[in-house]
Amino acid sequence: MAKLVIVESPAKAKTIAKYLGSGYQVKASMGHLRDLPKKKLGVDIEGGFIPQYTPIEDKDKIIKELKEAADNSEFVYLATDPDREGEAISWHLKELLNLDDKNTKRITFNEITAKGVKSGIEAPRAIDDKLVDSQQTRRVLDRIVGYKLSPFLWRKIRPGLSAGRVQSVVTRLIVDREREIRDFKPKEYWTIKAELSASGSTFPASFHGDLKGKIELKDKEAADRILAAVTGSAFTVGTIKEQEKKRSPAPPFITSTLQQEASRKLNMASKRTMAVAQELYEGVELKEQGLTGLITYMRTDSTRLSDESLTAAHEYIKERFGEKFAPAKSRVYKTKSGAQDAHEAIRPTDPALTPDSVKKSLTPDQFKLYKLIWSRFVACQMADAIYDTVSADIISAGYVFKANGRTLKFAGFTAVYEESRDEDKNEEDGALPRMSEGMELKAGKIEPEQHFTQPPARYTEASLIHEMEEKGIGRPSTYAPIISTVLGREYVKKEQKSLKPTALGEAVTDLMCDKFNDIVDVKFTAKMEDELDSIVAGKTDYKKMLGEFYENFSGELSQAEKDLEKKRIKVVEESDVLCDLCGRKMVIKQGPFGKFLACPGYPECKSTKPITEDTGVSCPLCGARVVKKKSKSGYSYYGCEKNPTCKFMTWDKPTTKTCPNCGKAVFKRYTKEEKKNVCLNPECGWEEELKKKK
Numbered sequence: 001m002a003k004l005v006i007v008e009s010p011a012k013a014k015t016i017a018k019y020l021g022s023g024y025q026v027k028a029s030m031g032h033l034r035d036l037p038k039k040k041l042g043v044d045i046e047g048g049f050i051p052q053y054t055p056i057e058d059k060d061k062i063i064k065e066l067k068e069a070a071d072n073s074e075f076v077y078l079a080t081d082p083d084r085e086g087e088a089i090s091w092h093l094k095e096l097l098n099l100d101d102k103n104t105k106r107i108t109f110n111e112i113t114a115k116g117v118k119s120g121i122e123a124p125r126a127i128d129d130k131l132v133d134s135q136q137t138r139r140v141l142d143r144i145v146g147y148k149l150s151p152f153l154w155r156k157i158r159p160g161l162s163a164g165r166v167q168s169v170v171t172r173l174i175v176d177r178e179r180e181i182r183d184f185k186p187k188e189y190w191t192i193k194a195e196l197s198a199s200g201s202t203f204p205a206s207f208h209g210d211l212k213g214k215i216e217l218k219d220k221e222a223a224d225r226i227l228a229a230v231t232g233s234a235f236t237v238g239t240i241k242e243q244e245k246k247r248s249p250a251p252p253f254i255t256s257t258l259q260q261e262a263s264r265k266l267n268m269a270s271k272r273t274m275a276v277a278q279e280l281y282e283g284v285e286l287k288e289q290g291l292t293g294l295i296t297y298m299r300t301d302s303t304r305l306s307d308e309s310l311t312a313a314h315e316y317i318k319e320r321f322g323e324k325f326a327p328a329k330s331r332v333y334k335t336k337s338g339a340q341d342a343h344e345a346i347r348p349t350d351p352a353l354t355p356d357s358v359k360k361s362l363t364p365d366q367f368k369l370y371k372l373i374w375s376r377f378v379a380c381q382m383a384d385a386i387y388d389t390v391s392a393d394i395i396s397a398g399y400v401f402k403a404n405g406r407t408l409k410f411a412g413f414t415a416v417y418e419e420s421r422d423e424d425k426n427e428e429d430g431a432l433p434r435m436s437e438g439m440e441l442k443a444g445k446i447e448p449e450q451h452f453t454q455p456p457a458r459y460t461e462a463s464l465i466h467e468m469e470e471k472g473i474g475r476p477s478t479y480a481p482i483i484s485t486v487l488g489r490e491y492v493k494k495e496q497k498s499l500k501p502t503a504l505g506e507a508v509t510d511l512m513c514d515k516f517n518d519i520v521d522v523k524f525t526a527k528m529e530d531e532l533d534s535i536v537a538g539k540t541d542y543k544k545m546l547g548e549f550y551e552n553f554s555g556e557l558s559q560a561e562k563d564l565e566k567k568r569i570k571v572v573e574e575s576d577v578l579c580d581l582c583g584r585k586m587v588i589k590q591g592p593f594g595k596f597l598a599c600p601g602y603p604e605c606k607s608t609k610p611i612t613e614d615t616g617v618s619c620p621l622c623g624a625r626v627v628k629k630k631s632k633s634g635y636s637y638y639g640c641e642k643n644p645t646c647k648f649m650t651w652d653k654p655t656t657k658t659c660p661n662c663g664k665a666v667f668k669r670y671t672k673e674e675k676k677n678v679c680l681n682p683e684c685g686w687e688e689e690l691k692k693k694k
Contacts, residue, residue, distance in 0.1 A: 004073035005107075006066065006093055008080055012112065015283025015291040016079065019117040027069055029080070033059050034092050036139065041147045043140050049546040051140055055096070063096065070097050075104075077124065082108035082343060083299050083477055084536075088135040091127050101126075111349045112283055112293030134535040137542040141165055141528070144550060145519065148557060157507055157569045158590065162489060165519060165528075166474050168512050170482050171491045172520040173467060174459055175501045175509040184455035189216065190223035191451060194401055195444035196235055196394065201433035202444065205235075205394050205401035223448040229397040235441040238393035238400070245406075246384040249413035251303040251333040252345035252377050255476030256469040258298065261376070263462035264420045266368050267497070270461050270480040274298065276369045277346070286353075286361045293349055294358070295373055299477045300343040303333035309347055313381040316351040321415060325383050333380070347377040379417035386410040390432045394441065405432035458498035472526030503573035511569060515560035518552065572600070581607045612641070617654035617665040620681040622646045626654055626665070638667075650680060661686045 005026045007013050017026040034053045036042035044050040055063060070076050076099055078090035090106050093099070105124030109116050142165050149163035192207035207226060209215035217223045253261070255274075262273040277298035283291040310330040317326040333345075348370070355371035362370060386409040394401040407430075408414070435441075459467065465479050474482055483499075486492045491505030501509070512520045519525075528549075534540035573588040579599040586597040586609065597609040612627035619626050619640040626648070627641050638654060640646040652667035659666055659679035666677050670690075679686040 001072065001074040003075045003077065004069050005077045005079050006090075008086075008089065009278075009282055011279065012282040015112050015293055016109070016117055018283075018291050019112075019114050020121070025069060025073065027066060029066065029089065029093060030059070030062055032056060032089055032092065033063055033066075034096055036143050041143065043143055045144075045550065048543050049140055049550075051136060051143075053092070053095075066093070067097050070099060077105055077107045077121065078127070079107050079109065079120065081299070082110060082297055084131050084135040084138075085477060087128055087131040088139075091129075091132045094127060109297075110343055111296045112281060113349045116293065116349070130536045130538055133542045134532050137535060137546060138532055140546060141549065144553070148553070149516070149519075152557065152560065153508065153511070156511065156564055156567065157571060158504070161504075161508065163508070163512070164485060166478065166525060167482055167485045167489070167491075168509075168516075169473060169520050169522055169525045170464070170468065171486050171501065171505050172509050172513065173464070173473075173522070174486070174492050174499050175506050177456060177459055178501050178506075181455040181458065186452035186454070187218075189218055189451050189453065190220065190448055191217065192223060192226055192401075192446065192448045194230070194235065194394075194396075194446045196401075196403070196441045197433075197444065198237075198435050198439065198441050199433045203403055203405070203430075203432055205392075205403040208393075208400045208402045210399050211395075217448075220448075220450065226399060227446060227448055230399055231446060233397040235394050235396045235401070235443050237435045237437055237439040237441065238395045240393075240435060240437055241391045243389045243391075244409065245387045245389050247387065247412075247414075248384050249331075249379045249382060249417070250376065250419040252305060252347055252380045253373060254301050254303060254345060255299050256301070256465050256479060258346055258373070259465050259479060260462040261372060261420065262369060263460060263465075263497070265372060268365070268369070269483075270465060271484045272365070273369065274480045276365045277373075279366060280370055280373075284358070284361055284366065286358055292353075294353065294370055296345075296347050296349060297343050298346050300346060301476050302335045302343060303345045304335060305330075305332075305345055305347060309344070309351075309377075310381065312351050313378060317378065317382055321382070324410070325412065325415065327381070327383050331381055345377075346373055348374045351378060375417035376419075379413040382413035382416065383410070385412035385414045392432065392435060396443075403432055405430055407431045458495075458500055460497045460499065464499060471522050472529050473522065475529065504571050507569055507571045515563065516553075516556050518556070574600075577609065579605060579607045580609075581605050615654045616656075619646060619648050620664045620679070621648045648680075652678060652680065659684060659686050 002023055002025045005013075005016060005020065005024055006029055007016060007026065008029055008031050010028045010030075013026040013028040017024065020026065034055045036051055037054045042052045042054075044052060076097075078093055080086035080089040080093075086108070087106070094104055106127045107120045107124050109120040145165040146163060150161060153161040153163055194205045194207075195202060196205050197203070207217070217226065251257075258277065259270040259273050262268040263270065268276075277295065280294045281296070281298055283293045286292045314326055314330060351374070353374075355367060355374050358370070359367050387406050388409050390405045392403045394403060457463070461483055464483065468474050468479060468482070486505070487494065490502055491508060492499050493502055494500075509520065531540050531545050535542050535545070575586050575588055575597055577586045577597055578584070579586050579601070582599060582601055582605045584599060584601055584605070586607075587600050588595055588611065589598045595611050597611055599605040599607040610629050612629050615626045615628055615638060617626040618624070619642070622640060622642060624646060625641045626638050628636055628638055630636055638650050638652070640648040643649070650667060652669045655666050655668050655677065657666040657677065658664065659681065662679060662681050662684040664679060664681045664684065667680055668690075669676050669678050675690045677688040677690060
C-alpha cells in the first residue's frame with residue numbers, strides 16, 4: 001500500500017509527487033474542506049464557544065476521493081502550508097476523514113525542492129493543537145463580529161453591508177488619514193536656490209541661514225531681503241567637508257516588505273503579489289529541471305536565513321561579481337521583536353537559478369516577482385556600497401548657502417538591487433566640482449520659490465501594509481485579504497495608487513467609533529493579535545479570551561440597539577456630475593439594478609442618470625465621448641455620451657488603437673464565434689483577426 005500525502009493545491013501536489021517518487025500518492029484538498037455554516041452563527045457561545053463545522057458545499061466529491069485514498073493507504077501525511085491556517089486545514093482533514101493518530105502525521109515544507117521535501121518527510125510530528133486553537137479563535141472572533149454586527153449595519157445604514165473585526169480598524173486608518181488631509185491648513189514658506197559655478201562646472205546651492213544657524217523664510221518679504229543682500233555680492237567657499245560613506249543592503253524579504261516593494265516597483269496589488277508568490281513556491285515547470293519550487297514559503301515575518309542559503313549566496317556572488325563584492329562574513333539580520341520566526345525569510349531556493357535563466361518558463365508576473373525576490377536576497381549578502389560625499393558651506397553677504405554632492409565609489413550591493421521608497425529620491429546624487437576654502441564662485445541665477453507645507457499623503461497599499469505591520473494589526477497572511485475586503489465592500493476605493501474612503505466607509509466608521517470603539521481601536525486590535533500569539537505559546541486560554549471579548553461586545557451591541565432604536569443613518573455620496581434640469585451636484589444612489597445618479601432635489605426634481613466611465617475613445621458616429629455603462633442585468637456596454645441624440649452603442653470593448661483606414665477608434669470583439677479588432681465606423685468596416693493565444 002502506498003503512503004498518502006495531502007496538500008492544498010494540485011500544483012503543489014504535482015511538484016511534491018515528482019520529488020517523492022513511487023510509494024507515495026499525493027492528493028490536493030483544494031483548500032478548506034469544512035468551515036462554519038454560511039446561514040447561521042455556527043458557534044455554541046453558551047457551551048464554551050464551540051465551533052460547529054460543516055463540510056463546504058460542492059466539496060463532497062473531493063472529500064469522498066480523499067476518504068477512499070486514506071482508507072487504502074498505510075500512512076497519511078498532512079502536508080498543508082506551514083502556517084496557522086495550514087495547521088488548521090490539516091486538523092480539519094484529520095477530523096473530517098476520521099484519521100487514526102497512529103497512522104497520521106503532520107509534515108511541513110519550507111521550500112518545495114528535493115532537499116525541502118526530503119527534510120519535511122523525515123520530520124513528521126503531531127498536529128500542533130495550540131496553533132489550531134489560535135486559528136480557531138481568530139475564526140470564531142471574526143464570525144461573532146461579522147454575524148452579530150452585519151445585521152445591525154443593515155438596519156441602521158444599508159442592507160447587504162458587512163462588518164469585520166480587523167477590516168473595520170483598517171478602514172478607520174484610511175478614514176482618519178483622509179480627515180487629516182481635509183483638516184490640514186497649509187503654511188507658506190520660501191526657499192532660495194543659487195546657480196553657482198567653479199572650474200567650468202555649474203551646481204546648485206540652497207539657502208540655509210546665516211553664520212549663527214538656520215533661518216526659516218516664512219514669507220516673500222523675508223526671501224526678498226535675503227535676495228537683495230546676496231544679489232551682486234560675492235559667493236565664497238567656506239567650510240568643505242569630505243567623507244566616505246557606506247550604505248548597507250536591505251534585509252531579505254518578509255511578507256510585508258515583499259508586498260510593499262512589489263507595490264512600489266511592480267505596481268502589483270498585494271493580493272496579486274501573494275497569488276504569484278504562491279505559484280513560485282508551489283512549483284513551476286522549468287524546461288530542463290521539470291517542476292521546481294523557486295522560492296521558500298512566502299508567509300513569514302522572519303529575516304532569518306539558513307546556513308546553506310548563505311553559503312550558496314556567498315559562492316554565487318564571488319563567482320559572478322568577484323571577491324570584493326562578497327563580505328568575508330555572512331550578514332545576519334535581526335528579526336523584529338514580536339515576530340513568530342517560524343520560517344525563513346523569503347528567498348530563492350537556489351541562487352544559481354537566475355531570473356534570466358528561468359525567464360522563458362515563467363509568466364510575465366512570475367518573472368517580475370521572482371527577479372525582485374532573487375535580487376533582494378543576493379544583494380542582502382553583498383558588500384556595502386561606498387560613496388564619496390562632499391558638503392560645502394558657501395558664504396555671501398553674511399548668509400550661508402549649502403551645496404552637497406555624492407558620487408558612487410564602489411557599487412557593492414547596488415550592482416544588483418536598490419530598495420525603493422515612498423519618499424523623494426536623494427537630491428545629493430551627482431558630483432560637485434573641485435573647490436577650496438576661500439575660493440570665489442561665479443553666481444548665475446538666484447531664484448526664490450514659494451512653497452506650502454503639504455498634508456500627509458493618502459495611504460497606498462505599500463504604506464498601509466507598513467502601517468499595519470508597525471501597529472500590530474493583522475499578521476503576514478492577513479494583509480492582502482484585509483485590503484481586498486475593504487475594497488470589495490466599497491468602504492474604500494482606489495484612485496491610481498491611493499486608497500480613499502467612500503462616503504459609505506466614513507459612515508460605517510463613524511458608527512463603529514461611536515458604538516463599538518474597541519473594535520476600531522488600533523491598540524485593542526493589536527492586543528488581540530498578541531493574545532492570539534499567546535494562545536500559541538500556551539500562556540492564554542482561548543475560551544477565557546473569547547468570553548471576555550464577547551461579554552464586552554454583546555453589551556455594546558445591546559446598548560447600540562437601544563440608542564439607535566427607530567433611527568437610520570443616511571449616506572450621501574456626492575458626484576461631480578451636474579443635474580441637467582436644476583444644476584445641483586447629483587448624488588450616487590443604490591437601486592435594484594445597481595448604482596445610479598439622482599438629483600438631491602427629489603421629489604421636486606426627479607432627474608436621474610446612469611453612472612458612466614469615460615473610455616478615452618471618440619464616438620465613430622458623432623465624435624463625442626464613448627462612455628462605459630451598465631445594463632439593468634449588470635453587464636457592461638459602451639455608448640455615446642450624447643445618447644439618445646446619438647444612437648451609437650456596442651458590446652465591443654474600446655482599445656487605444658486607431659483604424660489604419662479611417663483613423664477612428666478600434667474596438668475589440670471577443671466572443672465564442674468571433675475574435676477580432678473592428679472599426680465601427682459604418683463607412684469603413686475594417687477588421688483584423690486576432691491571433692489565438694498559445
